Amino acid sequence: QCAVVFTHSSGASMHMHQQAYRRPLQTAQTSVLSRPCVQASRRSQLSAVSSVTSADLLVGMGAKASLPTILPMGVAGAGVIVAAATLDAWSRRELPKVHLPDDATAAAWHARVINSCPSLLKQYEPVPFLTNGHVETIYGARMRHHPDIAYDRECMIMEDGGTVALDWKTVADQAQALPLDAPVLILLPGLTGGSHDSYVMYAAKRAASRGMRAVVFNGRGTADSPVTTPQYYSASFTGDMREVVGLVKKRFPKAHHLAAGWSLGANILVRYLGEEGLAGRDPPLTAAVSLCNPFDLTISNANFAIGFNRIYDLNLANGLKKIHAKHAGVWEGVGGKFKADEVPTCKTIRQFDAAITINNFGPGDGRGAGQNGRTGDSWPDVDAYYAGSSSALSIPHVRVPLLCLSALDDPIAPKEAIPYQALSANPLTALITTPCGGHLGWCSGDDGPRHHPWSDPCMIEWLEGVVNNVAGPFDQQSKASDSKHPDHRVAVAASATLHRS
Numbered sequence: 001q002c003a004v005v006f007t008h009s010s011g012a013s014m015h016m017h018q019q020a021y022r023r024p025l026q027t028a029q030t031s032v033l034s035r036p037c038v039q040a041s042r043r044s045q046l047s048a049v050s051s052v053t054s055a056d057l058l059v060g061m062g063a064k065a066s067l068p069t070i071l072p073m074g075v076a077g078a079g080v081i082v083a084a085a086t087l088d089a090w091s092r093r094e095l096p097k098v099h100l101p102d103d104a105t106a107a108a109w110h111a112r113v114i115n116s117c118p119s120l121l122k123q124y125e126p127v128p129f130l131t132n133g134h135v136e137t138i139y140g141a142r143m144r145h146h147p148d149i150a151y152d153r154e155c156m157i158m159e160d161g162g163t164v165a166l167d168w169k170t171v172a173d174q175a176q177a178l179p180l181d182a183p184v185l186i187l188l189p190g191l192t193g194g195s196h197d198s199y200v201m202y203a204a205k206r207a208a209s210r211g212m213r214a215v216v217f218n219g220r221g222t223a224d225s226p227v228t229t230p231q232y233y234s235a236s237f238t239g240d241m242r243e244v245v246g247l248v249k250k251r252f253p254k255a256h257h258l259a260a261g262w263s264l265g266a267n268i269l270v271r272y273l274g275e276e277g278l279a280g281r282d283p284p285l286t287a288a289v290s291l292c293n294p295f296d297l298t299i300s301n302a303n304f305a306i307g308f309n310r311i312y313d314l315n316l317a318n319g320l321k322k323i324h325a326k327h328a329g330v331w332e333g334v335g336g337k338f339k340a341d342e343v344p345t346c347k348t349i350r351q352f353d354a355a356i357t358i359n360n361f362g363p364g365d366g367r368g369a370g371q372n373g374r375t376g377d378s379w380p381d382v383d384a385y386y387a388g389s390s391s392a393l394s395i396p397h398v399r400v401p402l403l404c405l406s407a408l409d410d411p412i413a414p415k416e417a418i419p420y421q422a423l424s425a426n427p428l429t430a431l432i433t434t435p436c437g438g439h440l441g442w443c444s445g446d447d448g449p450r451h452h453p454w455s456d457p458c459m460i461e462w463l464e465g466v467v468n469n470v471a472g473p474f475d476q477q478s479k480a481s482d483s484k485h486p487d488h489r490v491a492v493a494a495s496a497t498l499h500r501s
């Protein structure tokens with residue numbers, strides 16, 4: 001048993017005793033907000049492979065050759081493979097492609113911010129053997145080192161009675177406690193992901209090292225967060241994000257409020273920003289970053305049916321099933337269109353969405369139809385859900401600086417789904433693409449391939465650049481500042497990769 005801080009969206013806190021939520025990989029335990037609750041353990045390493053030479057394999061298969069003859073052949077063959085992989089990676093090196101808005105003033109502002117990011121001005125250098133999108137995706141998910149990091153968990157009760165878990169990066173040394181006006185960075189993991197995932201942990205750690213207050217927004221049921229109502233999360237539902245941002249802004253009113261999302265988290269983040277802009281509300285954040293965003297869910301879901309991508313679909317569906325299995329009791333006796341009894345047999349995300357998701361949410365989600373952003377309607381079918389929940393539809397309405405990072409070989413968020421035209425038409429959005437990276441991989445960079453993803457310093461540097469140029473792309477002050485940084489303007493003019501989409 002342990003104490004948990006439950007915070008209502010109104011700001012009130014209630015202490016309740018709950019069973020400790022055991023995280024995947026044993027990366028967290030629930031705790032009182034003021035005490036560290038997570039000492040993230042490193043992912044256990046793969047067992048050492050027995051030493052077997054090429055000669056041993058050949059002899060074992062009955063090959064008639066002497067060891068002195070076989071060994072040089074094995075060494076030479078390995079050398080050829082390494083050389084070929086190195087040459088392949090070297091041939092794919094290039095500067096990240098930066099797609100600027102059509103508006104000239106906005107393009108100049110974005111270029112100045114990007115030119116303040118050292119990581120975006122260097123060549124993207126793929127790692128040998130990791131130039132295939134599938135390989136890099138799997139390597140990043142399975143082989144990336146898990147850093148030591150601690151979180152303080154806060155369970156936030158939403159307006160509808162549901163609960164989300166906010167994991168705040170712990171400050172171990174109170175002497176290094178952040179000031180109240182330190183920038184707050186809200187992190188939104190991908191589908192079935194959470195604060196225990198390595199890419200999230202590294203982002204929180206890097207943000208903290210730059211003086212940011214990092215908090216991971218774990219969706220309902222993810223990262224062992226409690227489920228208190230028969231509702232999870234979806235690509236269309238932005239009500240929880242709206243309440244989380246409201247809490248953060250109320251708690252830290254003098255801070256810059258930032259956000260970054262990966263995959264489904266990126267889709268939710270962009271939809272939220274678009275809905276706020278469409279409603280004519282004040283910009284809710286200073287800036288945001290979208291990473292590996294699927295953008296068009298119809299295209300992205302159809303992509304799951306192609307070749308090896310079926311493995312990702314099955315794996316993610318299994319993740320959703322595991323989450324549901326822990327909380328299946330919440331759905332007992334719930335009427336309506338729910339098909340909870342079909343969840344155990346779901347083999348694809350689409351099947352899970354048909355059984356649960358489309359009956360939890362509807363076309364009006366997040367558009368201000370009630371305090372929690374719910375209308376009570378459901379989607380008529382899965383196809384309508386995918387078509388209507390795509391964040392590409394929200395790009396024209398985004399009213400805060402937004403950077404989108406995508407890998408062109410991403411097997412889960414395919415390049416065909418990137419809304420190039422909509423991004424170039426919005427003066428507040430910029431797109432950066434890399435030739436390789438896979439999905440949530442980006443194993444290149446100074447700390448690659450087993451530590452910080454390449455995207456981490458890019459994200460943090462860009463957010464800092466926006467904060468330092470917070471006047472915005474249409475403010476005259478941003479034009480005047482060009483004269484103070486002539487080297488940036490030269491870099492923009494000389495770079496062939498900075499171009500309008």
